[in-house]
Amino acid sequence: MWASACAPYPRSSSDAARHESNGRERRGDGLTVHVGIVGQGYWGPNLLRNYVDLPDASVEWVCDTNQVALEKVHKRHSSVAVTTDYEVVLGDDRVQAVVLATPISTHFELAKQALEAGKHVFIEKPMATSVAECEELNALADAAGLTLMIGHTFVYSPPVRKIGELLESGEIGEVRFVTSSRVNLGLHQKDVSVVWDLACHDLSILSYWLGEAADSVNGVGRACIQPDIPDVAFLNLTFPSGCVASIDVSWLSPVKLRRTVLVGSRKMLLYDDTESVEKVKIYDHGVDFRDPETFGEFQLSYRTGDILAPKLDSTEPLFAEASHFVECIETGRRPITDGVAGLQVVAALEAADRAVREGGCQTVAVPEACKRRA
Numbered sequence: 001m002w003a004s005a006c007a008p009y010p011r012s013s014s015d016a017a018r019h020e021s022n023g024r025e026r027r028g029d030g031l032t033v034h035v036g037i038v039g040q041g042y043w044g045p046n047l048l049r050n051y052v053d054l055p056d057a058s059v060e061w062v063c064d065t066n067q068v069a070l071e072k073v074h075k076r077h078s079s080v081a082v083t084t085d086y087e088v089v090l091g092d093d094r095v096q097a098v099v100l101a102t103p104i105s106t107h108f109e110l111a112k113q114a115l116e117a118g119k120h121v122f123i124e125k126p127m128a129t130s131v132a133e134c135e136e137l138n139a140l141a142d143a144a145g146l147t148l149m150i151g152h153t154f155v156y157s158p159p160v161r162k163i164g165e166l167l168e169s170g171e172i173g174e175v176r177f178v179t180s181s182r183v184n185l186g187l188h189q190k191d192v193s194v195v196w197d198l199a200c201h202d203l204s205i206l207s208y209w210l211g212e213a214a215d216s217v218n219g220v221g222r223a224c225i226q227p228d229i230p231d232v233a234f235l236n237l238t239f240p241s242g243c244v245a246s247i248d249v250s251w252l253s254p255v256k257l258r259r260t261v262l263v264g265s266r267k268m269l270l271y272d273d274t275e276s277v278e279k280v281k282i283y284d285h286g287v288d289f290r291d292p293e294t295f296g297e298f299q300l301s302y303r304t305g306d307i308l309a310p311k312l313d314s315t316e317p318l319f320a321e322a323s324h325f326v327e328c329i330e331t332g333r334r335p336i337t338d339g340v341a342g343l344q345v346v347a348a349l350e351a352a353d354r355a356v357r358e359g360g361c362q363t364v365a366v367p368e369a370c371k372r373r374a
């Protein structure tokens with residue numbers, strides 16, 4: 001989880017030396033990480049805004065193959081250089097890190113080129129289109145001592161972090177099950193199903209909270225609007241700890257729901273991300289099972305205690321995410337949402353996609369070394 005996943009990278013001394021020169025540079029009395037941001041469609045401008053605001057970062061390039069997108073960038077941030085040519089970004093020795101906000105199908109190739117050029121890399125969710133691609137990127141980053149971070153944005157949001165802390169402290173107890181709904185009207189994607197687009201968020205949250213990868217998934221779905229691109233899916237997952245989870249996702253719903261219920265052995269939680277305040281509620285509710293002392297019937301006792309809404313900090317998740325990427329480059333810490341977390345999510349997505357398209361219970365193929373976070 002949050003704290004334990006922040007262990008320093010195991011770097012060799014040569015890696016550490018390279019990191020000193022490649023990952024940071026002293027400027028005035030602070031450290032500045034020079035970044036290039038690639039992709040300025042729907043999501044990229046949000047990343048750009050946050051990196052521009054970050055005191056420890058300097059945006060040297062914005063790249064997009066679409067000239068119109070670059071014209072918009074130039075209007076808002078006239079001092080940032082723009083290019084349609086990714087090679088220009090990679091060829092600039094000042095650029096230490098690349099932030100990718102391009103379509104999923106491009107993530108692997110663009111990230112691979114950046115790592116091979118010696119750049120730290122941030123990849124928007126999901127990390128890549130297959131476990132094999134994730135493994136290759138992780139191996140490249142580890143061998144070069146470079147930071148590789150995945151944009152599992154919700155892991156940097158105050159409610160998700162707060163729940164992570166509550167789980168870590170033991171207050172909620174062992175997680176028995178989680179059920180989540182993430183539905184709204186649109187945006188229909190043209191290249192990926194709703195599973196890859198929306199379930200990705202729930203899977204990354206679960207991977208962070210539980211500290212383990214799912215081991216199986218089954219589900220159903222339907223392509224209601226675009227042929228062959230499911231826009232509704234109902235997924236059921238199992239985890240090695242015994243926890244079970246259900247995730248509903250859809251781009252076809254009259255209302256926007258972002259509701260997660262988590263039931264622990266001590267307390268229960270409701271996380272509603274559409275609420276403006278009180279996004280998290282902790283219920284001191286439960287059921288105790290008493291074995292009969294003599295031959296007779298067992299007894300259940302229901303407990304309905306206090307309901308508490310913890311105070312949450314108000315940091316914008318994307319700012320926290322961008323700060324964490326820069327901090328990991330500066331310090332050599334491993335990102336909370338590193339390539340292992342990215343791989344766990346992609347493995348679950350691959351299995352969920354198969355379950356929706358082919359039916360049956362599908363095994364989540366996570367390599368042994370990536371099953372549980374350190």
Ligand SMILES: NC(=O)c1ccc[n+]([C@@H]2O[C@H](COP(=O)([O-])OP(=O)(O)OC[C@H]3O[C@@H](n4cnc5c(N)ncnc54)[C@H](O)[C@@H]3O)[C@@H](O)[C@H]2O)c1
Pocket residue numbers: 038039040041042043044063064065066069086101102103104106110124125126151152153197
């Ligand atoms: N974290 C979140 O909550 C969140 C939300 C939305 C999207 N995303 C992710 O962000 C990424 C981008 O999604 P989007 O909705 O912005 O897509 P989009 O299609 O709107 O934008 C992608 C942009 O990348 C550009 N592009 C494509 N190939 C390129 C290349 N080789 N070099 C340079 N530019 C290139 C396109 O011209 C386009 O402007 C996806 O991975 C998506 O899953 C994350």
